Amino acid sequence: MTGKMQQGVLRAAIDRRPVASDIAIIETPRPDCPEDGVLVKLAAISLDPYVGTRLRGKHMGEPAPVPMRDAIPAHGVGQIAQSRADGLKEGDWVHTTEAGWRDYAALPASAVRTIDMTGLDPADHLGPLGMPGLTAWAAMAKRAEVQPGDSVLIDAAAGAVGGTAGQIARALGASRITGIAGGPEKCAAVTGTYRFDACIDYRTEGWRDALAAALPDGLNVHLENVSMDLLTLALTHMRPYGRAVLCGLADQYHADAPPPGIPAGLIIGKRASLMGLVVYDFYDRWNEFTEFAAPLVRSGDLKIAKDSVTGWADAPALFERMLAGKHIGKAMVRL
Amino acid sequence: MTGKMQQGVLRAAIDRRPVASDIAIIETPRPDCPEDGVLVKLAAISLDPYVGTRLRGKHMGEPAPVPMRDAIPAHGVGQIAQSRADGLKEGDWVHTTEAGWRDYAALPASAVRTIDMTGLDPADHLGPLGMPGLTAWAAMAKRAEVQPGDSVLIDAAAGAVGGTAGQIARALGASRITGIAGGPEKCAAVTGTYRFDACIDYRTEGWRDALAAALPDGLNVHLENVSMDLLTLALTHMRPYGRAVLCGLADQYHADAPPPGIPAGLIIGKRASLMGLVVYDFYDRWNEFTEFAAPLVRSGDLKIAKDSVTGWADAPALFERMLAGKHIGKAMVRL
Numbered sequence: 128m129t130g131k132m133q134q135g136v137l138r139a140a141i142d143r144r145p146v147a148s149d150i151a152i153i154e155t156p157r158p159d160c161p162e163d164g165v166l167v168k169l170a171a172i173s174l175d176p177y178v179g180t181r182l183r184g185k186h187m188g189e190p191a192p193v194p195m196r197d198a199i200p201a202h203g204v205g206q207i208a209q210s211r212a213d214g215l216k217e218g219d220w221v222h223t224t225e226a227g228w229r230d231y232a233a234l235p236a237s238a239v240r241t242i243d244m245t246g247l248d249p250a251d252h253l254g255p256l257g258m259p260g261l262t263a264w265a266a267m268a269k270r271a272e273v274q275p276g277d278s279v280l281i282d283a284a285a286g287a288v289g290g291t292a293g294q295i296a297r298a299l300g301a302s303r304i305t306g307i308a309g310g311p312e313k314c315a316a317v318t319g320t321y322r323f324d325a326c327i328d329y330r331t332e333g334w335r336d337a338l339a340a341a342l343p344d345g346l347n348v349h350l351e352n353v354s355m356d357l358l359t360l361a362l363t364h365m366r367p368y369g370r371a372v373l374c375g376l377a378d379q380y381h382a383d384a385p386p387p388g389i390p391a392g393l394i395i396g397k398r399a400s401l402m403g404l405v406v407y408d409f410y411d412r413w414n415e416f417t418e419f420a421a422p423l424v425r426s427g428d429l430k431i432a433k434d435s436v437t438g439w440a441d442a443p444a445l446f447e448r449m450l451a452g453k454h455i456g457k458a459m460v461r462l
Numbered sequence: 463m464t465g466k467m468q469q470g471v472l473r474a475a476i477d478r479r480p481v482a483s484d485i486a487i488i489e490t491p492r493p494d495c496p497e498d499g500v501l502v503k504l505a506a507i508s509l510d511p512y513v514g515t516r517l518r519g520k521h522m523g524e525p526a527p528v529p530m531r532d533a534i535p536a537h538g539v540g541q542i543a544q545s546r547a548d549g550l551k552e553g554d555w556v557h558t559t560e561a562g563w564r565d566y567a568a569l570p571a572s573a574v575r576t577i578d579m580t581g582l583d584p585a586d587h588l589g590p591l592g593m594p595g596l597t598a599w600a601a602m603a604k605r606a607e608v609q610p611g612d613s614v615l616i617d618a619a620a621g622a623v624g625g626t627a628g629q630i631a632r633a634l635g636a637s638r639i640t641g642i643a644g645g646p647e648k649c650a651a652v653t654g655t656y657r658f659d660a661c662i663d664y665r666t667e668g669w670r671d672a673l674a675a676a677l678p679d680g681l682n683v684h685l686e687n688v689s690m691d692l693l694t695l696a697l698t699h700m701r702p703y704g705r706a707v708l709c710g711l712a713d714q715y716h717a718d719a720p721p722p723g724i725p726a727g728l729i730i731g732k733r734a735s736l737m738g739l740v741v742y743d744f745y746d747r748w749n750e751f752t753e754f755a756a757p758l759v760r761s762g763d764l765k766i767a768k769d770s771v772t773g774w775a776d777a778p779a780l781f782e783r784m785l786a787g788k789h790i791g792k793a794m795v796r797l
Contacts, residue, residue: 367743376730390707395740399734399737402736403730405730408702
């Protein structure tokens, strides 16, 4: 298999939040299938906030992609176009964390995970069953260990991680799910599509009072991936021995100064447990997670809004919108 | 039973760290035994850091004692001198959190806990089996859930809480116990009397390097009750998924400004669990704790240096020394 393909790359090195014009879509040779590996024809790739810092070389110590050469990193779902690996055959659907912005990816067998597409869309495997879903499951089921009766507060609730987390918490028996999101459209998705009990729009005046009113009995589980300010506010509403999971601080990814610290007095006074989460640690449990979550997706009990474009031309603009938090749900490019 | 007794009181209201001269020892009438209660002749009372803030009305919302009237708060151990309560009889040894600086305390039956003095000293029930011990046990056994093989770092290791915590961690199977303390005398107690594997003197130059050298494989459990700076340092040496228990910030009890916050990036990056602890929540588990710890005290596997004076005259000076962190082990007044 030879020929050309399209690929998204950085035009030049950057040291700020990337924008659409930083990305060029170029034509490159389609790669060959590697020995003991596979060539995957991608059907959809995921746009995720961490890539914004990754492009600056500021994510988990990983180097920035080389401008005009390396595909912009992305997870993806596709079908095997050619296989030289045992147990993987042409036509198999796979998910890979090493897809990148390109039509075809040449990968070692170890980099792909076979997925079941029955009753599912490629996009499901990037959203509720993809890295955002895995993050949400790790946070709710494995770190916070949500129990029946828990009252759960989710920040960035319209996002793929937050939206999935609330629905997973519900599946684990939580009795009340409250979200925080920015703007009426996002809040409508949170209470409508994701069926949270309430959503507080932090862009409205008096929203802190509204949050207090939405939590008459406080909360005992919190998921934070945006802001120290919200984490601190959540702690003030926390019942004794509540658990908060911290899996990122999106509002700091492109900030110059370090964030303010977590107030020690609240941790002690609330007898809180605050837990850090890095989703990479759960990559080897993806099948366990999928067994739990795929039935929920098929039954309609776990769904995430999809903010997608088709083809590379509109991908940079969606990437910019996603990094600015202006998307709803899972941002992705269908190919 | 009538007559006089001595009692320690504040001379006047204060709004700073108390010193010896703030305390007056006055003569007051010996109280009568209350209906359904007991009159306890105290044998020893405990001097604890939290009383420093309690005297200023800044501890857990409790009011400051009224000057020249209310006994300074203290836990104590004594014998029942007179009983009008079912199940409690003259001569029984009891522990009470409501002893106060006085020779006799008139208490409701619910305020005393009968204790077994076999092979033990009243001071044991104020130190390793008292509130410091209960705090240490709650931190190590119930919050951090120390497991065999854990590497444990204890701040304020020469203190009653820290010293007990290290020995309890050892009893729970921890493989390495490292302490931090101020000064050679304290460090000698930590590695000698308390048998920690190492103690770092934070008053020596290069102590941060010495700490790193003492933790070649990092740590996975940390107990902090002094300083945000030490908590942050401990987090930098923490293995993934380590647990830190925060039960106080002694260096902040009399500070004007709030402490710096806990760095969120370290919590995430280390996948740490940070847990708040308030020992009050464990008062109803004191018997469970004593069952665990009393055999260790009797066998010599749990011992705490005792820094005591006998009689009220020297008590204010020891109280001042204790609040300044200049004592070693458990500070107490024997009567």
